[in-house]
Amino acid sequence: MRRHLRAYYSPAAYLFTRKFICEQNIANFKRLLADTNEPSLLRTLRGLLAANRRELALLQAEREWS
Known part of the structure; x- marks a missing residue:
């Protein structure tokens, strides 16, 4: 679906x-x-927070390099 x-x-x-x-x-x-x-719930939320922080960092790096 992303390609679409x-x-x-x-x-x-x-x-x-x-x-x-x-x-x-x-x-x-x-x-x-x-x-x-x-x-x-704390453990789950911390994991989700870390995953979104990583994704945000990758998106920012991709934007800087493009």
């Missing part, structure tokens, strides 16, 4: 959209982390 979407959007628009989604996810995961005390 890229046919309609320029690479810059795709990177901007992914960057926006990662930033929103990071903000939401931080908010949820502050509101919970359940160990398994």
